[in-house]
Amino acid sequence: xxxxxxxxxxxxxxxxxxxxxxxxxxxxxxxxxxxxxxxxxxxxxxxxxxxxxxxxxxxxxxxxxxxxxxxxxxxxxxxxxxxxxxxxxxxxxxxxxxxxxxxxxxxxxxxxxxxxxxxxxxxxxxxxxxxxxxxxxxxxxxxxxxxxxxxxxxxxxxxxxxxxxxxxxxxxxxxxxxxxxxxxxxxxxxxxxxxxxxxxxxxxxxxxxxxxxxxxxxxxxxxxxxxxxxxxxxxxxxxxxxxxxxxxxxxxxxxxxxxxxxxxxxxxxxxxxxxxxxxxxxxxxxxxxxxxxxxxxxxxxxxxxxxxxxxxxxxxxxxxxxxxxxxxxxxxxxxxxxxxxxxxxxxxxxxxxxxxxxxxxxxxxxxxxxxxxxxxxxxxxxxxxxxxxxxxxxxxxxxxxxx
Numbered sequence: 001x002x003x004x005x006x007x008x009x010x011x012x013x014x015x016x017x018x019x020x021x022x023x024x025x026x027x028x029x030x031x032x033x034x035x036x037x038x039x040x041x042x043x044x045x046x047x048x049x050x051x052x053x054x055x056x057x058x059x060x061x062x063x064x065x066x067x068x069x070x071x072x073x074x075x076x077x078x079x080x081x082x083x084x085x086x087x088x089x090x091x092x093x094x095x096x097x098x099x100x101x102x103x104x105x106x107x108x109x110x111x112x113x114x115x116x117x118x119x120x121x122x123x124x125x126x127x128x129x130x131x132x133x134x135x136x137x138x139x140x141x142x143x144x145x146x147x148x149x150x151x152x153x154x155x156x157x158x159x160x161x162x163x164x165x166x167x168x169x170x171x172x173x174x175x176x177x178x179x180x181x182x183x184x185x186x187x188x189x190x191x192x193x194x195x196x197x198x199x200x201x202x203x204x205x206x207x208x209x210x211x212x213x214x215x216x217x218x219x220x221x222x223x224x225x226x227x228x229x230x231x232x233x234x235x236x237x238x239x240x241x242x243x244x245x246x247x248x249x250x251x252x253x254x255x256x257x258x259x260x261x262x263x264x265x266x267x268x269x270x271x272x273x274x275x276x277x278x279x280x281x282x283x284x285x286x287x288x289x290x291x292x293x294x295x296x297x298x299x300x301x302x303x304x305x306x307x308x309x310x311x312x313x314x315x316x317x318x319x320x321x322x323x324x325x326x327x328x329x330x331x332x333x334x335x336x337x338x339x340x341x342x343x344x345x346x347x348x349x350x351x352x353x354x355x356x357x358x359x360x361x362x363x364x365x366x367x368x369x370x371x372x373x374x375x376x377x378x379x380x381x382x383x384x385x386x387x388x389x390x391x392x393x394x395x396x397x398x399x400x401x402x403x
Contacts, residue, residue: 003168003214004241006270010380016262016289019379022270024090024168025212026082029057031270032286034277034372035092035294036365040065041075041085044299045357046365048087054334054366055373059085060092060294063161064099068144068151072164080166091167092294094274095158095218098176098247100133100142135175137192155199163209171244172200174218179247186222193220194234201239214241216272219261223253232264242270245290255284262289279308279371279395283388286375298368302360305349308367312395316360321346334366335359 005023012018022029036043036056043051043059051059061081066072078084082091133142139154158173174193177186197217204215217240221227235243243265245258254276262271270291276282277295285293298308307314309329314321316328327337328345336345336359348356371391378387 002210002241003212004270006242006268008267010382012287012379012384013382015287016259017287017379017384018289018291019376020270020291022090022291024214026088026090026168027057029090029292030373030376031291032372032376033057033292034282034369035060035272035292036369037062037294037296037299038085038087039296040069041081043361043365044303045354045361046299048085050335050358050362051087051365052089054362055369056089056365057369058090058092058292059087060094061085061165061167062099063093063096063158063165066093066165067096067161068146072161076164076166082166090169092169092272093162093165093167093171094294095171095173096153096161097158097171097174097218098274100140100153101176135192137195139173139196140175155196156203159200159203159207159215163207163213167213169214169216169242172197172215172217172240174220174246176246177220177222179223181222183222183224183227186220186224186227190220190222190227190231193218194231197235197238197240205239216240216242216244216270218244218246218274219265220246223257225257225260228257228260229264232261236265240269242272244272244274247275254281255288258285258290259288265289277368279368280392282368282372283375283392286372286379287384287388293372298364299361302364303357305356305360307345307360308364310391310394311397316342316345317349328363332363332366334363336363336366 006020008018008020010019020031022031035058036051038059039062041061066075075081075084082088133140139152141150141152143150153173155173162170173196175189177189200215204210217235217238219228219231219235221231245261258273265271271289272292273285273290275295276285276293277297282293305316307316307328314328321342324342326342328342329337340359345356345359378384
């Protein structure tokens with residue numbers, strides 16, 4: 001028996017979407033499910049108990065960040081990410097690939113650009129360019145966004161770090177390209193990702209970890225249908241336990257690109273969409289066969305005073321909420337809505353109190369996890385399309401006007 005099991009329960013008629021149960025050594029995950037991001041073995045502003053209470057089933061840690069701080073070997077000595085952060089449920093880690101290719105901008109202070117030689121570079125003008133990540137066939141040499149120190153990830157090293165972190169589900173190391181990269185570069189990066197994927201599979205098999213940690217492969221190919229389909233075919237034929245659909249497409253392409261991929265991936269294995277948290281994208285992903293999502297948006301928006309509601313996003317700093325003594329949502333059962341008012345949250349944010357981020361994060365995560373749970377229920381009842389139309393019509397009704 002492998003590290004995970006997966007059973008499909010119901011399907012959306014005429015679509016790729018389904019519900020299921022994903023079994024891990026730390027419990028079952030009812031799918032589809034929203035995966036809460038705990039980047040550095042911590043969900044920002046929340047305790048593990050609060051994360052569990054709001055309905056989360058699984059938490060994802062970030063390989064790049066945990067490698068840099070506090071170090072993957074310390075996490076291993078602590079008994080793995082679950083014990084380290086006092087989370088008893090299922091866990092995942094990404095490969096670190098996205099951060100290796102993207103966080104150079106955070107260190108250098110400007111937008112990443114992909115050169116034709118495969119360097120990830122940054123610069124405020126054409127006369128000042130600092131290379132922050134160098135891609136070659138064996139891996140990537142990059143600089144830490146914390147202190148600029150130099151580090152190197154290869155496919156094998158990424159898997160070794162994830163073995164130390166000890167999550168139930170881990171990801172193969174891939175090259176995450178810019179959505180604007182042309183067909184030639186997307187092809188080059190995709191083929192390199194495929195070669196790296198096989199190296200990840202080989203290293204994982206030799207490590208003796210196959211029965212304790214499930215390995216997911218990542219499909220790339222950018223916005224191009226021919227590349228997405230080719231990547232799905234190649235990655236789908238490799239000996240992975242599940243699959244991730246990588247980014248490098250614009251938001252308007254998500255539903256279509258996911259459909260291309262999931263139509264070709266093995267139906268019997270779970271599929272994860274990386275970095276997606278907008279309600280319309282969640283509905284589209286689920287309809288097209290996605291089982292798991294992760295995204296930092298709910299907690300990031302919460303820390304900036306933006307709250308999800310069934311009538312769209314709410315900016316709690318709007319003046320209208322200063323004296324509003326109603327909850328964020330009257331029919332929400334989260335801790336925040338049961339005990340606090342819009343006026344109190346508005347006060348906390350204006351006063352820059354840390355408790356503001358906690359209360360807003362509880363509500364946003366409860367909203368998104370609850371949305372995915374409700375979608376799952378409607379798939380099981382055969383009413384997915386009715387619920388989708390009702391929810392999205394109401395949610396985007398005031399799209400042009402901030403609440």
